[in-house]
Amino acid sequence: MYKILIVEDNKVLCNNIEEGIIKWGFDVISIENFENVLEEFAKHNPHLVIMDINLPYFDGFYWCKKIRDISKVPIIFLSSRDSNMDIVMAVNMGGDDFVTKPFSMDILLAKIQALLRRAYSYGSDDRQIIECDGAILNINDGTLTYNDKDIELTRNEFKILQLLMKNKGKIVTRDRIMRVLWESEYFISENTLTVNVNRLRKRLEELGLKDFIVTKKSQGYMIP
Known part of the structure; x- marks a missing residue:
């Protein structure tokens, strides 16, 4: 089932769109936190x-620009603004289509x-992100985004995170993480894993993610 995210602050219109889309079997989510739409997008990971x-x-x-930094999902703009400049801006920011209000639900x-159909007909899925507590990991390019800041992760940092x-x-x-990192091709000391995790923690702190990874003594690691 395709998941559609509606970012519309007019409650009446939002409800009408939601009802019309649900009838066609789509899973629909409406944004309520307009202060951080990117975080809501990452949390729901829509199609x-x-x-x-x-x-x-x-x-x-x-x-739209913020979403485009981490995802290629289709975006349709809705607006009562229909000047050529608005349409050009929508396209330049990464929008895929533009619908002028008022509009027909059928259209x-x-x-x-x-x-x-265009985005997913061949089984491709560009929704390659994972979100945890506002931190967004982009699977496609190995970057981590938090509070409008980005860092590029190394191979091991990315795999651990x-x-x-x-x-x-x-x-x-720890054994599971070591198998993922080194695929058990040869023996790696546990100290090597500790060094990798500590480096990752320092990178996370650069973004303001202090204590993001918790150590469980004699067991392993977790994000609570």
Whole structure:
């Protein structure tokens, strides 16, 4: 089932869109926290976004650009603003389509279905992100984003963090992490793993993620 995220602060219109989309069997989520749309996007990891332009705090152009930094999912702009400049801005920020308010629900649904077919018809899925407590790991390029700051991770840093974020709330044993990092091709001392984890912790602190990884004595590590 495709998941669609609606970023629209007009409650009545948002509810109407949601009802119309659900009838076609889509899973729909509506944004409530307009102060950090990127975090909401990463948490829900949708297949498509419907984005209003006029929003509280920051406009839809801003959030489209932020989403494009970490994902290629289709984005449809909705707006009562229909000048050529607005449409050009929408495209330049990474939007895939533009629908002017007021609009026909049938037209919006047709555009949604067309974009979903185009994006996922060959089994590809560009929603390659993992989110934990506002930290967003981009699987495609190995970068980590938090509070509008990015860092590039090394191969080992990325593999450790990916494993821990996928298992948030669970202890991941040291043996399991070592198998993922070195695939048991030869013996690696546990001290080598400790060094790698400590380096990763320092990188996380650069972004303000202090104590993001917790050590469980004689067991392993976890993101609580």
